[in-house]
Amino acid sequence: MMEARRDVFQAIADPTRREIINLVSQESMNLNAIADRFDMTRQAVSLHIKILQECGLIMINQQGRERFCEAKLTQLKEISDWVDQYRQFWQQNFDSLDKYLQKIQSTNKSTGKPTKKSTTQSPNKSKRNKNGK
Amino acid sequence: MESKHPTSEAPELLITRVFDAPKQLVFNAFAEAEALSQWWGPPGVPITVVQLDFRPKGSFLYKATMQGQTAHGKFVYGQISKYDLLEFTSSFSDEAGRTIRAPFSQQFPLEIFNRLEFSELNGKTTITMKGYPVNASEAETQFYTAMKNGMQQGFAGTFAQLDHYLSKLL
Known part of the structure; x- marks a missing residue:
């Protein structure tokens, strides 16, 4: 299997992932709260978050029983x-x-x-001017 | 001429530059190996043209040596309309001409699409150059712009954090 290279441009190629970054760049959110915003399974949302995390675009902090996602601004800055x-x-x-x-x-x-x-100039068949300077 | 564009429609990169020369001459500076070797490349670093096949789908390979390290660069041409339009995708490459990531940054796009338009007025030529990452769609382009603007406006606490990061980077 080919090594899947995670890069930021790939990370944000997906509209769901862009939306996730938009959400968490405004405030840290826990995984469930993020998943509630999307019409897809929690697993699917988790997978997107995992990719974003692997690309260094978001950071996940464990707080008690909850996991909060936070946007990593340096990485976003590097994109621009x-x-x-x-x-x-x-x-x-x-x-x-x-x-x-x-x-x-x-x-x-x-x-x-x-x-x-x-x-x-008229075509010159025999002599090719190589501009001998 | 005014070069401000609405942010939502702006390409990633837009540069307009006027040259005091007719457009044939300006265009040819991009089309001939001898010319390219005299002006293209990292600032102050002479380049060697390895290959130049100036036609659509053709490529230009060059190398530059600085501080004992040799880097290779590559263009793959798209549309070419003599004296008016030039498109190419630029990237870093290995010796064999295979595209590689920028040696200085993982975040630098692998390939950048460049479109240059040449127009002449009173013997002066304007180049309008647009550039954006090849893999980025318009939606992504808008996304970075929005992110960038958002950061510039500053969401309360996070802006201070960005500032702090930047001060460390500088």
């Missing part, structure tokens, strides 16, 4: 964190694209040639 990291990565790459474009355009200008490639 990738956006910030990725945005920064692209901004930096766009900065270097900008420099690259300036560089090649100033090269074109200094050689006094209009952009070679984009000008339409």
Whole structure:
């Protein structure tokens, strides 16, 4: 059997699990109270909670005879964190694209040639211009 | 131009950037190995293009070495419409080009879908770039946004807890 990788994106791929996180992010709730909110068996709800727990999105605390589910905010924060990291990565790459474009355009200008490639030219069968620079 | 969108419809990531160059030139910077090797990659780290097959379903593989460690990156192209549109799914990969998880985080999406639109006005080109995790449906995307906004508004005690966590992370 393949190893089932638990990741946060997989965890929240299911609408019931998203609803569970929504509920417990407002207040800690015990398992029975959560199960009462859904039109499915307690076992089914427990399974969703187990997956969420394995992904680190919720934590279960035993309090006396009851088990309370609590949302783990760091994990939720990390879900949105990738956006910030990725945005920064692209901004930096766009900065270097900008420099690259300036560089090649100033090269074109200094050689006094209009952009070679984009000008339409009649097909040249024998000679392939490899732009030998 | 105003780049604010209603949160419920916003993609995970939206970046708009204007370049002082015609769009053929800007687009070609994404299409040619020689160009990519001069500007793409982790900031300040030169990349080596391993493979570039710039067409739908083709892929781009590159490697970057920093602090003695080599990381590989991969794009798999989706729609390509010359000078106007470019789509690709980006991920980290192993040497053989197989998709792997980001080395720095388990929570970083395995694959990210990127859509870039190029438009030219008065010799300047605007790239509108959208990105979101491949496995996320629209409902999930809205979910993160809602969670994020919820956290920003702060549910009484939990916000302080988040703050505390963040201060530890920084």
